[in-house]
Every structure is written in C-alpha cells, then in structure tokens.
Amino acid sequence: MKSHNYFVYITTNPSKTVLYVGVTNDLVYRLEQHRENRGKPETFAGRYFCYKLLHYERYTYVQHAIDREKELKSWSREKKMELIKSENQYLRFLKADP
Known part of the structure; x- marks a missing residue:
C-alpha cells in the first residue's frame, strides 16, 4: 500500500x-x-507576505488533513499561537523537512 x-x-x-x-x-x-507570490494581492498569503513556516503537521489521509485545517482556521489567533509555541517556543522560522 502506497504511503501518502x-x-x-x-x-x-x-x-x-x-x-x-x-x-x-x-x-x-x-x-x-x-x-513567489509575496506581495501579490490576488491571494491572502501573497497580500500579507505569509511565506515563513512556523508549524506543520503530517497526515496520511487527505480528509484528516482537511478536517484539521478547517479546525485550525476556526481558532483564534491566541489559540493558534499556543499550538505553535507548544513545539516552536521562540517562533523560529522552520525549514520544510517532511
């Protein structure tokens, strides 16, 4: 079985x-x-220059990842910051190392 x-x-x-x-x-x-989209107003991440990684989670099933994304998007900024700081206390920019 292929791993996703x-x-x-x-x-x-x-x-x-x-x-x-x-x-x-x-x-x-x-x-x-x-x-590449930094500063481009067509997207939220581009408009606000959101290209520095602070946190990521890996999932095997796409539906689990989508459900988690929706959950995190519903959280307040404070709750998101608590999650980030639980593994990245000093808010260092991470390198994607999946």
Whole structure:
C-alpha cells in the first residue's frame, strides 16, 4: 500500500503579525509558491507576505488533513499561537523537512 503525506501548515509574514493556515501534499513546493507570490494581492498569503513556516503537521489521509485545517482556521489567533509555541517556543522560522 502506497504511503501518502498531507500537511497542514501555518505560515506568517517576516514580522509575525499575520497567520495563514493551509493544507498541501507537497510542503516544500507549496512554500516555494508562497514565496513567489509575496506581495501579490490576488491571494491572502501573497497580500500579507505569509511565506515563513512556523508549524506543520503530517497526515496520511487527505480528509484528516482537511478536517484539521478547517479546525485550525476556526481558532483564534491566541489559540493558534499556543499550538505553535507548544513545539516552536521562540517562533523560529522552520525549514520544510517532511
């Protein structure tokens, strides 16, 4: 049986004032897309320069990843920050290393 990887991730802008939650099956490529879209007003992540990775979670099943993304998007900023700080206390920008 083939193993699948899906990622729910949280990015921010360089000054850490905006959070973006997304889901993808290729985290490295998706972060490259966010980086390339910096400053482009067509997308939320582009408009607010959200291309710095703060947190990610790996899932085997796409529906679990989508459900988790929806859950995180419904959270307050404070709750998202608590989640991020539980594994990334100093809010360091991460490298995608799936």
